Amino acid sequence: MQQRFIATLALGLAALSFSALAQAPLPTVDGEVRKIDAEQQKITLRHGEIANLDMPPMTMVFRVQEPALLQKVKPGDKVRFTADKLGGTLTVLSLEPAN
Numbered sequence: 001m002q003q004r005f006i007a008t009l010a011l012g013l014a015a016l017s018f019s020a021l022a023q024a025p026l027p028t029v030d031g032e033v034r035k036i037d038a039e040q041q042k043i044t045l046r047h048g049e050i051a052n053l054d055m056p057p058m059t060m061v062f063r064v065q066e067p068a069l070l071q072k073v074k075p076g077d078k079v080r081f082t083a084d085k086l087g088g089t090l091t092v093l094s095l096e097p098a099n
Contacts, residue, residue, distance in 0.1 A: 026084055030078070032077070041070070042064065053085065
């Protein structure tokens, strides 16, 4: 009985730890807008390291979660953004011009 309790407790603690990690804020990344494709809801960004995606600095295309994000910026703008993998697709979740 005690072993079952300990196993259940361990599983519960692991679930809480995972939940806390899943809710941790995403790192904000510095980047530069290279291209916007509003029709396809995509943006090309030259960016620094994206730690949560284990991605080194590079230039690549991302899908945007909200098409309205693309109206905030234009090619050449310096930006700060967050990105994550949603449904297997690299997606920008937030995007703001850098000040």
